[in-house]
Amino acid sequence: MANQPSIHAGVRALARLKKRRRSEAIFRAFGIAAIVFAMCALAWLLGSIIGTGYKAFYQHSLTLEVELTESILAPNGSRDPDTLRRANYRRIMQEAMFTRFPDIEGLSSADQRAAKRQNFDIMSTSGGPNYIRQMVFKDPAMVGQTITVRIPTSDIVDQYLKGNLNVDVPEVQRKISDRQIAWVKTLRQSGEIKAGFNKRLLFSTDSRDPELAGIASSFVGSLMTMFVTFLLAFPVGVGAAIWLDEFAPKNKAVDFIEININNLAAVPSIVFGLLGLAVLLNWAGMPRSAPIVGGIVLALRTFPTIIIATRSALRAVPPSIRDGALSVGASHVQAVFHHKLPMAAPGILTGSIIGMAQALGETAPLLMIGMVAFLTEIPSSLTEPATALPVQIYLWSDSAEQAWSERTSAAIIILLMVLVTMNGIAIWLRSRLEKRW
Amino acid sequence: MTENTSKNIKFTCRDVRVSYSGKEAVKGIDIEIADRSVTAFIGPSGCGKSSFLRVFNRMNDTIPGCAVTGDIRMDGEDIYAPGLDPVLLRARVGMVFQKPNPFPKSIYDNVAYGPRIHGLAESKADLDEIVHNSLKRAGLWDEVKDRLKDSGTGLSGGQQQRLVIARAIAVSPEVILMDEPASALDPIATAKLEVLIEELKEKFCIVIVTHSMAQAARISQKTAFFHMGDLVEYDETDQIFTNPAELRTQDYIMGRTG
Incomplete structure (x- = not known):
């Protein structure tokens, strides 16, 4: 018995054992590689989605003094809902912006038109007037007063402030003009434009304007x-x-x-x-x-x-x-x-x-x-x-x-x-x- | 152990055959089983003893492809008669399985389940009493009286098996079938179980399938030896273990086959 070597000892047995261990190690390495690959894919996916998506959870808004001029809203002095619904709120907002930046007055008349438009485009052009319309509609007594409101900026201004717009290209190739950039900078410094949590994303319905859209x-x-x-x-x-x-x-x-x-x-x-x-x-x-x-x-x-x-x-x-x-x-x-x-x-x-x-x-x-x-x-x-x-x-x-x-x-x-x-x-x-x- | 076993016959079987998808596992058995005594079925694995045991409460009905033929009478009544509801039969013929199978519910609910579905208790107090008596008769009351709300699955194997017996007793059956009830238990739990069986036979007709010949010898009054689906020998337990008539029985008991 003693001189009969076991089949589980010796060089050949060791070789078999080594082979078995090697195949186990390879299998384990494959398993780890698969997990690492899957985790990387997941991290990349989540990273790219969160990296883009988190910015939508905050939004810039503009604080503005608005004069609810009676001659624009209700020229005949009436307060009936139909008149108030159809009144020109866009004009009210344009005037409010114009009042904030009176320098536009000094421009040549052709330039003035473009400047006024660009000036108005700083705010959400449909969101702003709509907001005022709802306020006035709820409380017609406001007509004639001057109120302070907070309205969302346009998506372009929002994107510019979030750093998503490339401003190093010539002015004609960008969506935001030099003039607008100057205004936005002024408003930002004075604290009139501020970033805040984007409630609209969660509580608003869909919209054609991204700054107003929600889920x-x-x-x-x-x-x-x-x-x-x-x-x-x-x-x-x-x-x-x-x-x-x-x-x-x-x-x-x-x-x-x-x-x-x-x-x-x-x-x-x-x-x-x-x-x-x-x-x-x-x-x-x-x-x-x-x-x-x-x-x-x-x-x-x-x-x-x-x-x-x-x-x-x-x-x-x-x-x-x-x-x-x-x-x-x-x-x-x-x-x-x-x-x-x-x-x-x-x-x-x-x-x-x-x-x-x-x-x-x-x-x-x-x-x-x-x-x-x-x-x-x-x-x-x-x-x-x-x-x-x-x-x-x-x-x-x-x-x-x-x-x-x-x-x-x-x-x-x-x-x-x-x-x-x-x-x-x-x-x-x-x-x-x-x-x- | 030739004490005066009751002469009352509980079950009478004539030419009982059980087949699974056409393959016969029990091949024509005639037997009479006495009331208020312990009858043991012994034999090697696959001899048909468990299949035959399941004839008495029609548990075979639940196995697809299983067919039972022959005449099986309990107190003279054909338990395979077309009008007979196997659900009611199983209330009269309880069963304990090889592996303890308490429900994953409290100890109380385990025992109370049968009485509840059969509507045996008029009130909560009634039900409490049934649970108390059943656990007491199963010899488990003193061990669990303070934790009736605990899960039945948290008990030890031997306690679980006694809980299952209490669950069977709770519906007041006449017969308790036991299919190798001690095979998953240690010797101490087995001894307790055997003492319990000894007591239960005063009230119930007990039929037990066992692999332990010593156990059959200790607890049963009559023993049936099965082999390859045939009933080879059926006699007083003393007789079977001391002086078997058949050579096959003798070989099995002496450990020469099986």
């Missing part, structure tokens, strides 16, 4: 769509999964259904959009662009995911639990609803939330059913035209100006935060509800 309407549209999706996909998905797993007879027809549900999960989402267009809009005559239609389409998209998640959660419940329930005389339905379902709940909820998060990020099917509406009002019912957050992002990303690109990124940040929150809830629910058995 409120698309966010509410997304919430409504998700509400419909959840209401349809969750009960149907969980119910179908329970039936398939617990009560379905084992035959060819059920196998066929199962295969097709799995296939359904892999169908490109735009196909569901086409289905919604053909069936819900054209055939059933449901309203175009409505959250109810979007919700139904996304429910179709989500419910295979919920079925698959529910089935795997149900299967993870040990059969001994069902046996235990049956052995004390529980019926099959009781065994499922009293024992299997509660134990599968964390998995079902996690799967459903992730399915909902996917649905929240869907754009293509919503484009097909017309949820690309340009909305200046928050939708208030499920049948009104609405749009969704990812569609809003898609629309904004189509606009060329720098101000839009930073708002696109900001909207993506908001969408990502919602998704991260949803996934966080899923993780929290899982750890909260999960029981060991």
Whole structure:
């Protein structure tokens, strides 16, 4: 025995061991490389989005004294709403700017026109007059007074102050003139132009002017769509999964259904959009662009995911639990609803939330059913035209100006935060509800 | 151990066959099982003893592809009669499994589950009493009386198995089937379980499948030896272990096959 060398000692054994260790080291190195690559990609993605998007969360605004001249607003002395609605607020604002910079008076008349226009362009040209109109409309007694207001600057001035405009090129090639730069610098030094948190981004509806645009309407549209999706996909998905797993007879027809549900999960989402267009809009005559239609389409998209998640959660419940329930005389339905379902709940909820998060990020099917509406009002019912957050992002990303690109990124940040929150809830629910058995 | 076992017959089986997807696991068994006594089923793995045990509470019904034929009567009543609801049968014939399977609920809720679904308790006080009595009879009351709200899955293996027995007792069954109840327990927990079985046979008809021949010898009045789906020998336990009639039984008991 002693003089018989072990097969696990000696040069050849060492060589085998070395080979094995080398392949393990290579495998580990590949694993680490893959993780590093994935983390870099993620960091790059987040870095570029946040790097552009954070600037949309603050905005510059201008403090201005405005004289609500009666002769412009209500020349006949009347205060009736119709007159006040149609009054020339643009002129009021132009005059206010002109009053702030009286030097324009000294320019030649041709130059004066251009200067006045550029002067007015410092503020948001539709936002400023609109703001005053709303104020006056609310309180007609203001006519004739001089008030101090804070209004957003134009997106060009905002971009210039954020350092996004290249001012080293000749004046004709830039969107901001030398004169405007001088004015803005004066206003900035005097504190009349200040940066502040951009509330409009969160609480305003969409607008043609980037400095006035916000995500409120698309966010509410997304919430409504998700509400419909959840209401349809969750009960149907969980119910179908329970039936398939617990009560379905084992035959060819059920196998066929199962295969097709799995296939359904892999169908490109735009196909569901086409289905919604053909069936819900054209055939059933449901309203175009409505959250109810979007919700139904996304429910179709989500419910295979919920079925698959529910089935795997149900299967993870040990059969001994069902046996235990049956052995004390529980019926099959009781065994499922009293024992299997509660134990599968964390998995079902996690799967459903992730399915909902996917649905929240869907754009293509919503484009097909017309949820690309340009909305200046928050939708208030499920049948009104609405749009969704990812569609809003898609629309904004189509606009060329720098101000839009930073708002696109900001909207993506908001969408990502919602998704991260949803996934966080899923993780929290899982750890909260999960029981060991 | 030839004490006066009750002459009452609980189960009468004639030509019982169990097959899984056409493959026969139990091949025509005739047996009578006495009430208020312990009947042990022994035999090598795959001999059909567990499959046969599950005939008595129709747990085989829940296995896809499983078919049971033959005549099985409990107190003279055909338990496979078309009109008979297996759910009610299982309330009368409780079962304890190889691996303790308490529900992931509190100890109280584990025991109260059966009475609740069958509506056995009129009031909360009734239910409390059922839970108390069941745990007491399962010999677990003193160990858990201060933590009835704790999870049943937090108990030790032996305690879990007694909890499962309490859960079965709580619905007032007539029969308790046990499928290798001690195979996952240590010797001390096994000893406690055996003492419990000894007590339970005063009230219930107990049928136990076991791999431990010593256990069968200790606790049962009658023993059935199964082999390859056949009932080879069925007799008083003393007889089986001291003077088996069949050579196959003898070989198995002596450890020569199995």
